[in-house]
Amino acid sequence: MSVAERARSARWRRLAVGGSALAIVAGGWLVYDGIATSPAARIARLTHLDHVRARSLASQRAIAPRQGGSRLVPFTPTVSGEVAEISIPALAVSAPVVAEGPVNGELTIPSDVHTVGWDEQTPSPGAPGVTLLAGHVNWVGQGEGALGEIGQLVPGDLVYLNWGGRETEWRVDTKPVLSPNTVVHPQLFTTQGPPTLALVTCGGPFTEVPGVGGSYADNVIVEASLVG
Template identity: 30%
Template sequence: MRRVVYPITLGFLVFVVSFQLLKDEPSEETRVLSNSPEPTTTQAETIDQKVSTQSEDVLQSAPIEKNYDPAVMAPSDAAEGIVPVRLTIPSIDVDAPVAPQGYTEQGGMAVPNSVTEVGWFEPGTKPGATGNSVIAGHVDGRNGPAVFYDLKELKAGDSIYVEGKDGEKLTYTVQRVVAHPLDNSPIRELFGPTNKKALNLITCTGPYDDEAQEYTERLAVYTTLSSS
């Protein structure tokens, strides 16, 4: 009896333990941890936490006279914005051409086929204008790192430069870096209306799902315009 039970138990234990160990290790290279030392990155790691901290905030700060986020107004001086052609991020050695991108057949955001080029979501907001502009790039190709491989190294305060087709230059400053689960990403927060002049960079992160052939998380770098 023991002859059978012990080996099976042992085998099972080894499987579970080694799976847990192996499972976490490889993904570390491509996963971005939301718990980076920058305090700003912990502000909103997932929608869940954000919602709960917001409501707590409201409850705790009852005496504050004005306490709400204002609605997004149509800008009175509708800034024209620029058509971006080049993205430069010196702190992680990114210097890449930008191509306009639209929708995929499924209605998602299309991305360039190239692993050295990044894509700007053209139906959305032009960089420099009020709203959320979005630039996405690959984290890797089939055989190695791609243009946004080091995006996870960005920290609040880092500078990002966008060049327009007529040579205009915009400077954005990183506000926070957050990994969102793919099936629960805040698409409206990244692409939707805002009173800010924001540029959000997106790439893949997290564990790779072999079956679905895609990464299970998206890394979002939230930046705002600091000078033009």
Template identity: 30%
Template sequence: MTVIAPRRRAGLLASAAAGLLLLSGCAGNPGPEPSAGGAPPASSAGQSSASSLAASAAPTTAAPIPAAPAIGSPAALPASDPVSLSIPEIRAGSELVKLGLRENESLEVPPDGPGAPAGWYSGSPSPGERGPAVLLGHVNAVGGGPGVFAGLRALRVGAEISVLRTDGSTAIFTMDRAAAYSKDAFPTLEVYGNTPGPELRLITCDGYDPSTGLFNDNYVIFAKLKS
């Protein structure tokens, strides 16, 4: 079932009136397993791996208002669209495309295929603004091979994630934690709810099922602004 995706830029406050995002694609013809271990083994399946972003059911209660940022935390940056992403620890990087909404109110998907970039959902805060900025990327590519976020499972707590912004500034985040969630029980408030300070979410597919050729889970990196 598809519901309306959120448009709130100050943070993805979940409510009965706003649906939240769930990466449900990355299926079919996955290619060889990348070093991170998050993608499936090679497959000869002929189906397309063009991904789709479905919406999860919205909670019936609003997210709590977050507390003020802790003393000593970096100040939020002004709004500025992201240009590119760099994750040195796993030697990953990507230009970032802007993802919006289709006419049916479903979320646009990042491009697919070898070398396809990650995307920023423009209904979320820009990286460095207060709230959770949302970046989405494929774990595999059409025709085989790893996707831009194939290595996320190898990322360790404390790793830096840099996002270059159109105003020339770079928002640097540090990984706080990571988790895999079933797409049937995705914790929308935990992932998309408002936060006291600037945060980042990197989301890809996980939990490949060779019997169906589908991914049953999403893998989420949680990161907080360092500078």
């Protein structure tokens, strides 16, 4: 692994979420809004929502994919700094993508959970290597993040990126990986090999930190290959 790749993998260990140095990796931190609910109640509520989402996702997968692979399409930025738009038909998701660089050696994930961050030190879509996109799974007061459901994706699901007017099509390769956020994945920070898209958010067990909020123990990682 090159010096540049080692530097990028170091950022994987400590990503600053929403500008807060308290966050670790894409797993992030969730700050409560003071609502007095027990952990058990929150878990039960989230479990119920997961079942509801699973049922709705089954019907959403009927959304027809676009035809033609790579093509030129209109692109009009909707948020400041937007460089692209990501669409995931299987999840009924469409969200702006903004470029995010390191701050004090850490990648900043957009504080708006409905916006996805592109690590601008990884390749742009279609170039050799891995294009890394990351976002919050959720945030109090904002709800679920744009990438919050990527753990529901299955091999064959399609992802579209409108990158400044050029739309590319990507196909999910394997089942999403749930990995402890302490584990570094060097393969996600390479500039070699076939074009690959990596989507990352947080997931797994949630640990509450009194007075701060808490953190998720794992990262959810989805990799997709360029179709056209």
